[in-house]
Amino acid sequence: MMSSQQNETITRVGKGTPAGQLLRRYWQPVALVDELPAERPVKAVRLMGQDFVVFRDEQGRYGMLDRDCPHRGADLAAGRLEDGGLRCAFHGWLFDASGRCLSTPGEPVGSTLCNKVRQSAYPIVEKAGILFGYIGKDAPPAFPNFDCFAAPDAYTFAFKGLFECNWLQALEVGIDPAHASFLHRFFEDEDVSESYGKQFRGASADSNMPITRVLREFESPEILVSPADYGLRLIAKRPLDEAHTHVRVTNVVFPQAFVIPMSSEMTITQWHVPVDDENCYWYAIFTSFGAPTDKAQMREQRLELYELPDYTSRKNKRNNYGFDPREQLSETYTGMGFDINVHDQWAVESQGAIQDRTREHLGTTDKGIIAYRRLLVDAIEKTQAGEPTLMLIDEQQAAHLTGPASIDGIGPADRWDEYWKESDVKRRVNAPWPAPKA
Structure with a gap:
């Protein structure tokens, strides 16, 4: 069982907190490029x-500053x-x-205050x-040569969404392979040819079996x-029969990201970033x-749920996530529609703003969560001791961190381990861009 103090230590991320000091040693997503429009990119x-302002200047350079003006604290986001x-x-x-002050125009001519x-x-x-x-104190780590960073722009698409809960419980839903059979269960399978841009809606690789059926029946x-x-x-292995096994390979990228398969040709790399x-x-x-x-199609799909400018979900705790008891009886396990982002949001927000882990009882299927928490606690302790932690890498190390392999497919039961590795190699060899070897 976890104590209240232990739960505080791994969840709180404000300035000076143990977990906050750890996360500040890493690059953090702060905005989508789409959020800085051409007419006023601020x-x-x-x-x-902590509060910041992000902008793109007239020369196209990005800047990130403290939001309060050092003169008298006014909001630079209105600048x-x-x-x-x-x-x-x-x-x-x-x-x-x-951050250099270029001018203080109200001061007397010849003033050197700006210097x-x-x-x-x-x-x-x-x-x-x-x-x-x-926003850390030391030099930032290098970016790994992962697929999401190595792929040309035409082969990537970026998006975001707000969860009204602590970052850790939001991350933990993504590293829990067992929940998909329940939280994301659909009682009927749709036409997999219409699954583009949607997770858990296509067919598992090397088969005609919809992923929805795999999750439901196994x-x-x-x-x-x-x-x-x-x-x-x-x-996650799901034996289908004596000859076939469904294999799903996912990854936790420390400190707060995961890489998972979306379809036979697409992966998702996702970070959970604390606002507070x-x-x-x-x-x-x-x-x-x-x-x-197809960036336009994927953006349009997601804007059906997410509302700009803050990327908040139209289905949320204030409207009970669109819950329909009739749908729950015959169509979906949750009764909250067919967008799995809504399911995940309900699951993590229903735990409270900060989950009380002193009340939980973990099972065998939570072994990934247990392993991640051990990594997290170890890294927090090392940070407090001034020691290096996982993924604080230099350029040479970053060049050799590739992949990671992320597969959802059906292969031979007696060769399932070789199968997913061969599937990853095949996908990279056939990719239209030079995908690094995982």
């Missing part, structure tokens, strides 16, 4: 209880983009992407449609968890090993 961002930086609307003080003022600035880079910021997977250079590899202790965003990069992604 956005307020809240990350781990003017001009003259090589972001100008505060209160007194016109101007700051560039590096003595600097706004806190943070590294920010664009990767596959997501802006990653770094609800007790054997779960294998093994350590990996990037975190953990999870394999009681809210988080999921950020996802969809990576295609087949045809270029």
Whole structure:
């Protein structure tokens, strides 16, 4: 059983907290590139209880600054983009992407005040449609050569969504292979040819069997968890008959991401990023090993549920997630529609703003969650001791961190382990872009 103090330690991420100090050692998604429109690319961002402003200047350079102006604390997110930086609307003080004060126009002619003022600035880079910021004290780690970062822009698609709960319980639903047989169960299978852009709706690779049928009829997977250079590899095996086994390979990328299969040709790399202790965003990069992604279709599909500008779900706790008791009887396990994002949101938000883990009773299928929590606690302790932690990598190490393999398919029961590895190699060899060997 977990104590209240242990639960506090692994969930709270404000400045100075143990988990907060750990997560600040890593790049964090802070915005979608789509959120910085051409006409005024400025956005307020809240990350781990701190407030920032992200912008793109006239030369196309991204900047990330503390949101409060160092003059008298006004909101820089309301500032003017001009003259090589972001100008505060209160007194016109101007700051560039590096935080340097370029001018203090209200001061007397010849004033050198701007030379003595600097706004806190943070590294920010664009990767596959997501802006990653770094708010740690030391030099940031390198980005691994994972598929989502190696693929050309045409073969990726990025999106996000808000969960009104703590980041850790939101992450843990994604590293739980067993829940899909229940939470995402559909009582009837749809035409898999209409499954593009939708998770758990197509056919498992190397078969004509809809994934919905696999999850529904084979609800007790054997779960294998093994350590990996990037975190953990999870394999869920579902024997279908004497000759065939369904194999689903997923990955936990430390500290707070996972890589899972979406379809036979597409994977999802997803981060759960704390806004504060009681809210988080999921950020996802969809990576295609087949045809270029249809960004317009995938965006349109997701905007049916998510509402701009804050990417909040139209189905939420205030309307009971669209629950329909008649649907629950005959169509879906939850009665909350056919979008699995709604199911996940209900599951994690219903645990409370911060799940009370002192009341939980973990089972055999929770072995992935148990293994991740051990990694997390170990990394928090190492951070407190000033020691390096998992995935604090340099450029040389990053170049060799590829993949990771993420497969959902049906293969020979006696060769299931070889099957998923061969499937990954085959997909990479046939990819229209040079997919790194996993």
